[in-house]
Amino acid sequence: MVSFLIPFTIIKINVTDSIQAQTPQQRRANEKFAKSEAAKRGRGPTVAKPKQSKSPVSTGWLVVLAFVVCGGLILELFRIVPQIWDTLASMLTRITG
Template sequence: MAQTLEQRRRNAKFVKEQDARRGKSETDIKKRSKEQFKSPISPFWLGILGFIVFGGLIFEVLSRIFFR
């Protein structure tokens, strides 16, 4: 079965990572992986979520104060 484009990309990425690891000790590899923390959610979506939650809270407080 022929590889799909996505499989080729992932295989190339894997080979590149393995080449970068070659000749390095485990402590160097672990240090490098700990330094590169990436958030599971992008800052854009985090901002949208914060706006929805805190914006709704602010509007609710304002409506209770001014429109009893």
């Protein structure tokens, strides 16, 4: 019990009468709220992660494309190189012979 002295009157307030016990549901809600507020205090401002730029073509398709292009180039060189050697050999025989 708490007493206050105001001139010419005495007011008595029973503190325990105004406080009610928490229900289990209220207690759980208060604990949940306190936990979320504590978690917020520990965090800094939310920063968006930068997105990694992706290639519009997958790696597998790049390998297939490189195989087709380079494979065709190599086959063309196999076809052309003997012709070049024949041309060089004929030029050499004309010069020396």
